[in-house]
Amino acid sequence: MTVSTEEIDPTAVPGVVEPAIGEELLSVNGLVKHFPIRKGLLQRQVGAVQAVDGLTFNVTRGETLSLVGESGCGKTTTGRLLTRLLEPTSGEIVFEGRNISHLSEGKMRPLRRDVQMIFQDPYGSLNPRHTVGKIVGAPYRLQKVQTEHGVKRAVQELLELVGLSPEHYNRYPHEFSGGQRQRIGIARTLALRPKLIVADEPVSALDVSIQAQVVNLLEDLQKEFDLTYVMIAHDLSVVRHVSDRVAVMYLGKIVELADRVSLYEKPMHPYTVALLSAVPVPDTKRKGNVQRIRLEGDVPSPINPPPACRFHTRCWKAQDICKTTEPPLLQLAPGHQAACHFPENQPGDKPVTPAASEAS
Amino acid sequence: MSSDDSVQRIERGAAFLDVRDLKVHFPTDDGLVKSVDGISFQLERGKTLGIVGESGSGKSVTSLSIMGLHKRGVAQISGQVFLDGQELVSSTPDEVRLLRGKRMAMIFQDPLSAMHPFYTVGQQIIEAYRVHNKVSKQVARKHAIEMLDRVGIPQPDKRVDAYPHQFSGGMRQRAMIAMALSCDPDLLIADEPTTALDVTVQAQILDLIRDLQREFNSAVIIITHDLGVVAELADDIQVMYAGRAIEYGTAEEIFESPQHPYTWGLLGSMPRIDRERTERLIPIKGTPPSLINVPKGCAFNPRCNYAHLNGGASETDRPELLDVGAGHKVACHLSPGERAKAWETDIKPKL
Numbered sequence: 001m002t003v004s005t006e007e008i009d010p011t012a013v014p015g016v017v018e019p020a021i022g023e024e025l026l027s028v029n030g031l032v033k034h035f036p037i038r039k040g041l042l043q044r045q046v047g048a049v050q051a052v053d054g055l056t057f058n059v060t061r062g063e064t065l066s067l068v069g070e071s072g073c074g075k076t077t078t079g080r081l082l083t084r085l086l087e088p089t090s091g092e093i094v095f096e097g098r099n100i101s102h103l104s105e106g107k108m109r110p111l112r113r114d115v116q117m118i119f120q121d122p123y124g125s126l127n128p129r130h131t132v133g134k135i136v137g138a139p140y141r142l143q144k145v146q147t148e149h150g151v152k153r154a155v156q157e158l159l160e161l162v163g164l165s166p167e168h169y170n171r172y173p174h175e176f177s178g179g180q181r182q183r184i185g186i187a188r189t190l191a192l193r194p195k196l197i198v199a200d201e202p203v204s205a206l207d208v209s210i211q212a213q214v215v216n217l218l219e220d221l222q223k224e225f226d227l228t229y230v231m232i233a234h235d236l237s238v239v240r241h242v243s244d245r246v247a248v249m250y251l252g253k254i255v256e257l258a259d260r261v262s263l264y265e266k267p268m269h270p271y272t273v274a275l276l277s278a279v280p281v282p283d284t285k286r287k288g289n290v291q292r293i294r295l296e297g298d299v300p301s302p303i304n305p306p307p308a309c310r311f312h313t314r315c316w317k318a319q320d321i322c323k324t325t326e327p328p329l330l331q332l333a334p335g336h337q338a339a340c341h342f343p344e345n346q347p348g349d350k351p352v353t354p355a356a357s358e359a360s
Numbered sequence: 361m362s363s364d365d366s367v368q369r370i371e372r373g374a375a376f377l378d379v380r381d382l383k384v385h386f387p388t389d390d391g392l393v394k395s396v397d398g399i400s401f402q403l404e405r406g407k408t409l410g411i412v413g414e415s416g417s418g419k420s421v422t423s424l425s426i427m428g429l430h431k432r433g434v435a436q437i438s439g440q441v442f443l444d445g446q447e448l449v450s451s452t453p454d455e456v457r458l459l460r461g462k463r464m465a466m467i468f469q470d471p472l473s474a475m476h477p478f479y480t481v482g483q484q485i486i487e488a489y490r491v492h493n494k495v496s497k498q499v500a501r502k503h504a505i506e507m508l509d510r511v512g513i514p515q516p517d518k519r520v521d522a523y524p525h526q527f528s529g530g531m532r533q534r535a536m537i538a539m540a541l542s543c544d545p546d547l548l549i550a551d552e553p554t555t556a557l558d559v560t561v562q563a564q565i566l567d568l569i570r571d572l573q574r575e576f577n578s579a580v581i582i583i584t585h586d587l588g589v590v591a592e593l594a595d596d597i598q599v600m601y602a603g604r605a606i607e608y609g610t611a612e613e614i615f616e617s618p619q620h621p622y623t624w625g626l627l628g629s630m631p632r633i634d635r636e637r638t639e640r641l642i643p644i645k646g647t648p649p650s651l652i653n654v655p656k657g658c659a660f661n662p663r664c665n666y667a668h669l670n671g672g673a674s675e676t677d678r679p680e681l682l683d684v685g686a687g688h689k690v691a692c693h694l695s696p697g698e699r700a701k702a703w704e705t706d707i708k709p710k711l
Contacts (some may be wrong), residue, residue, distance in 0.1 A: 070558035070559070070560060070561075071529070071558055177647050177648075178415075179647060180647070207414040207415055207585065207648065208414065208585060208587075208626055208629045208630055209414060209625055209626065209629045209643055209644035209648075210414075210643070210647065211629065211643075212628070212629035212630075212631075212641035212642065212643035212644075213643040213645075215631075215641055216640055216641055216643060219640070234558065234559070236559065236633060237588075237630065237631040237632060237633040238631050240631060240633055240637060241631035241637060241638075241641065260637075264633070274560060275559060275560060276633070277563075278559040278560045278562065278563035279559055279588065279633050280562070280563070280566070280586065280588030280589050280591065280592050281588055281591065281592075281632075281633060281634045282587040282588045282590075282591040282615060282627070282630065282632070283591060283615065283634055284591050284611045284612045284615050284616070292563060292567075294563065294564060294567065295560045295563075295564075297514070298528045298530055298531065298561070299558075
């Protein structure tokens with residue numbers, strides 16, 4: 001299916017060369033976002049929620065990178081920083097070689113064509129007073145994009161693309177089910193042919209049977225339009241299905257970053273090991289003989305995170321060094337980074353030397 | 361009263377919890393919503409029943425009607441529910457009220473909205489305990505602290521005076537479980553107890569429910585859309601679709617040799633972490649039906665890949681839930697041979 005939006009410039013920002021498949025599209029360096037907590041009459045800052053605290057990763061064109069972690073680990077904040085719905089406290093976001101960390105709203109606007117977001121809640125992200133046509137056509141209007149056969153045609157083609165019928169043009173969001181609404185959201189996201197899509201829990205609000213439909217749709221669209229996804233999710237089975245690489249976050253930091261196969265087969269960070277063992281498996285034979293790692297307690301507050309390794313309060317391998325020295329995110333195997341003093345699944349199971357020798 | 365007693369002595373139900381042809385209909389301006397349209401199951405003490413289905417399949421309405429939590433006059437409830445021999449549907453609200461908390465208790469999905477924000481967690485547990493036990497406030501408070509300790513809340517003697525909003529999601533769910541278990545109920549209904557929680561906390565809560573069940577020997581109904589959760593907890597599983605049970609069997613049967621195309625669809629839609637990664641998921645086409653306008657015949661027929669094999673019966677006759685051997689029940693028109701063939705050739709290799 002062809003959508004008549006060829007007249008949209010391939011790159012919204014003039015003078016930028018589009019990276020080829022497999023080249024770096026987005027790179028993030030030392031990204032930090034602290035939300036200040038203000039108190040009292042003078043609204044003095046008394047502390048900060050350290051939602052995101054030093055992330056470094058990159059995303060190559062055409063891949064799917066997933067951010068996983070428990071609630072409160074900063075994955076949604078990261079997504080909002082990447083789309084610049086929030087401004088980072090410090091650190092750099094480089095998109096197509098251009099630093100966008102502190103661009104003004106006006107300068108950011110042309111870039112919005114290239115970076116789009118899919119939201120978690122299909123009920124909250126669509127304006128109930130607008131028709132589907134108006135919702136999906138909004139990006140064209142806002143970006144003043146001229147389409148070949150008019151906006152209505154373009155919108156109807158988009159609707160067909162995501163598996164809705166073009167007759168839905170004049171309907172309102174409340175007439176649709178959750179899965180269909182999520183499709184409307186996806187159609188809107190695709191309108192301007194973005195390069196990078198940040199999908200914040202795109203399927204977690206949907207029923208299992210519908211979830212599979214939407215996951216398949218996202219994969220088809222990726223193949224068809226060479227899309228790059230940053231997927232934010234907490235369901236580890238879905239993440240394994242969709243991602244090329246996975247970053248595990250804990251309290252605002254990446255604790256492990258690896259390609260899908262090595263992360264799921266040889267997780268190195270104890271937190272990842274615990275997360276994976278906690279996933280309920282639909283297999284009755286495993287019942288009773290599962291060696292499950294039970295993490296005690298809850299995630300600590302990001303207002304006052306534990307010093308050094310943030311996981312040491314819940315880690316069964318924690319030793320004194322974990323309370324004093326923060327483990328850096330090191331490459332422990334090809335394409336596999338982990339931030340731990342005593343990683344799992346190591347050849348010979350010996351502790352990693354650099355950080356340990358530093359402390360001694 | 362005496363005549364009632366004699367009637368009840370005749371009809372006492374076979375199992376500890378015996379639900380027979382339960383129907384819950386809601387009249388609305390748009391038409392009659394048949395949320396639950398005739399389901400039957402039995403549950404013994406010490407056993408766990410998992411009810412699985414998508415949103416709108418009637419699983420929560422079933423549990424609420426067992427608990428007697430539907431407002432009379434709003435919902436039209438028919439059928440019979442026997443709890444240890446006592447019929448609940450025909451009992452007065454006051455009679456059911458005496459049972460609620462004491463003999464049957466419920467854990468809700470969203471603990472933040474299920475707890476009263478104005479009272480401390482301790483006050484809420486104490487209230488429930490004192491309704492059913494004639495004890496002083498001090499004794500009840502001690503009991504509440506004990507319960508909070510049992511479900512693994514740290515510093516229970518201090519946390520008992522905290523308000524629900526001061527707890528994290530997992531702790532709130534633990535407090536809810538403590539409240540539900542404060543009077544040692546014989547029947548515990550957990551409605552999506554872990555859906556709002558993270559995986560690590562979910563694992564803690566599931567372990568907790570399992571341990572407590574062993575300790576109290578209570579009957580547990582766990583309602584969820586997550587097949588992984590039921591595989592961990594349930595002995596028997598009932599799969600629901602559009603207000604009716606479409607398959608019932610032991611957990612092993614449901615996962616090893618499911619019989620209904622909808623169950624196949626559910627299993628195929630789920631990405632599996634324990635198996636080789638498949639290239640594509642196999643979704644069920646279409647969307648769940650509206651309960652006002654349930655498709656004629658088999659409610660699943662518009663979404664079923666095998667409906668054409670039945671010579672039109674799928675569109676006209678509603679299949680009954682029939683035994684296909686050893687208590688495994690299926691509501692499907694397909695002949696056993698066709699079903700076995702479809703499962704072996706089409707579905708099983710792809711899972």
